[in-house]
Amino acid sequence: MVLPSVAFWVFDRTIRFTKLIRFGFPLATIKVVGEKEDITLKVTIPKPKNWNHFAGSFIWIQFLAPSSWWQSHPFTCIVERQDGDGDREEVIVLYCKVKEGVTEDLYKRLLTTPAKEGKIRVAVEGPYVDACQNFYNHNVTFIAGGSGIPGLYSEAKSLAQTKQRGLSRIIRLFWIVKNYESVGWFKNELASLEDLGVQVTIFVTRYKKVPCGTKEINAIDRLKATLPFVLFIERRPDLEEIINEDVKSPSVGFVACGHPRMVDEVRALVVQSLDLHPGQRLDFYELLQVWS
Numbered sequence: 001m002v003l004p005s006v007a008f009w010v011f012d013r014t015i016r017f018t019k020l021i022r023f024g025f026p027l028a029t030i031k032v033v034g035e036k037e038d039i040t041l042k043v044t045i046p047k048p049k050n051w052n053h054f055a056g057s058f059i060w061i062q063f064l065a066p067s068s069w070w071q072s073h074p075f076t077c078i079v080e081r082q083d084g085d086g087d088r089e090e091v092i093v094l095y096c097k098v099k100e101g102v103t104e105d106l107y108k109r110l111l112t113t114p115a116k117e118g119k120i121r122v123a124v125e126g127p128y129v130d131a132c133q134n135f136y137n138h139n140v141t142f143i144a145g146g147s148g149i150p151g152l153y154s155e156a157k158s159l160a161q162t163k164q165r166g167l168s169r170i171i172r173l174f175w176i177v178k179n180y181e182s183v184g185w186f187k188n189e190l191a192s193l194e195d196l197g198v199q200v201t202i203f204v205t206r207y208k209k210v211p212c213g214t215k216e217i218n219a220i221d222r223l224k225a226t227l228p229f230v231l232f233i234e235r236r237p238d239l240e241e242i243i244n245e246d247v248k249s250p251s252v253g254f255v256a257c258g259h260p261r262m263v264d265e266v267r268a269l270v271v272q273s274l275d276l277h278p279g280q281r282l283d284f285y286e287l288l289q290v291w292s
């Protein structure tokens with residue numbers, strides 16, 4: 001029994017190592033983009049031409065610095081076009097919330113640079129895709145909390161682009177953030193959903209009202225002006241209300257990614273709705289993986 005297990009392990013590692021080598025070890029650009037409680041690093045990596053990406057997929061990345069090269073971390077990836085020297089090049093973009101390990105080390109290094117930006121060589125393995133690539137539902141509701149947004153945004157966008165090819169669906173994207181400052185780093189991506197008809201609602205949970213005319217209010221007004229199609233609500237969402245609103249339609253898919261407690265609540269509410277609406281098709285997908 002030991003030999004087959006070892007053989008399988010070696011086979012698995014060989015494939016992963018081959019993938020790492022094929023990707024190369026490119027220089028990634030890292031920039032600090034978030035503020036306050038949601039300081040985030042935007043990592044931009046040149047995309048190899050033969051590297052196929054799927055909405056909602058993630059990669060394992062190693063930041064090749066002396067203090068962190070042996071750690072491999074999973075992050076959801078988005079593929080974007082960027083102005084290069086000649087053509088518009090494709091890049092892989094990650095948004096990594098600063099926590100207490102490698103992300104904090106990188107953040108502290110960037111603080112010493114004037115533009116809070118730097119370059120680092122990376123090793124990338126993937127992409128890996130989650131199970132919810134095929135939605136069999138009429139309507140789909142995405143519920144993201146904090147740094148859970150990139151994967152759900154990319155799935156919602158891909159689904160909406162499919163919708164333009166003849167299907168008619170209601171796609172709703174809810175994003176729960178602590179402060180208005182937590183939205184700015186992702187506003188360009190959100191803006192790209194306007195023409196695709198995705199209904200976006202942002203819940204801002206920790207906003208404390210400040211007097212009109214202050215710098216903070218002006219910044220909030222500017223943000224809202226860049227996202228006129230987005231509904232902003234200043235409180236935690238009533239998840240039950242969101243789900244009950246949706247189950248009125250005969251077939252709905254719910255996708256959640258964010259704080260584990262929030263994902264648990266959405267899952268429990270969908271299960272409860274299944275009991276209350278036996279004739280309806282309700283599916284639940286979560287993009288919340290744990291790893292050892």
Ligand SMILES: Cc1cc2nc3c(=O)[nH]c(=O)nc-3n(C[C@H](O)[C@H](O)[C@H](O)COP(=O)(O)OP(=O)(O)OC[C@H]3O[C@@H](n4cnc5c(N)ncnc54)[C@H](O)[C@@H]3O)c2cc1C
Binds near residue numbers: 074077097
């Ligand atoms: C599939 C998937 C996709 C994700 N996508 C995103 C995303 O798009 N954006 C986002 O912000 N977060 C995402 N996450 C969460 C993200 O992977 C973690 O927040 C990140 O790995 C935390 O790194 P950290 O070391 O800074 O944090 P901490 O969790 O604060 O680390 C605490 C300690 O544990 C050690 N440690 C932690 N992870 C490892 C490891 N892998 N190997 C060795 N030591 C480790 C650190 O060195 C540190 O000492 C995703 C998670 C999964 C599973």
Ligand SMILES: NC(=O)c1ccc[n+]([C@@H]2O[C@H](COP(=O)([O-])OP(=O)(O)OC[C@H]3O[C@@H](n4cnc5c(N)ncnc54)[C@H](OP(=O)(O)O)[C@@H]3O)[C@@H](O)[C@H]2O)c1
Binds near residue numbers: 076148177260263
């Ligand atoms: N694919 C993946 O597995 C993947 C990808 C990306 C991120 N993640 C994970 O997603 C989580 C996001 O963490 P974060 O630090 O960015 O955000 P966070 O601080 O956990 O929370 C973001 C927002 O969610 C709200 N919230 C928390 N619990 C809630 C609940 N039960 N009901 C309703 N709203 C709730 C918070 O409201 P309050 O201000 O009221 O607390 C806050 O506004 C992390 O655990 C991260 O590892 C996983």
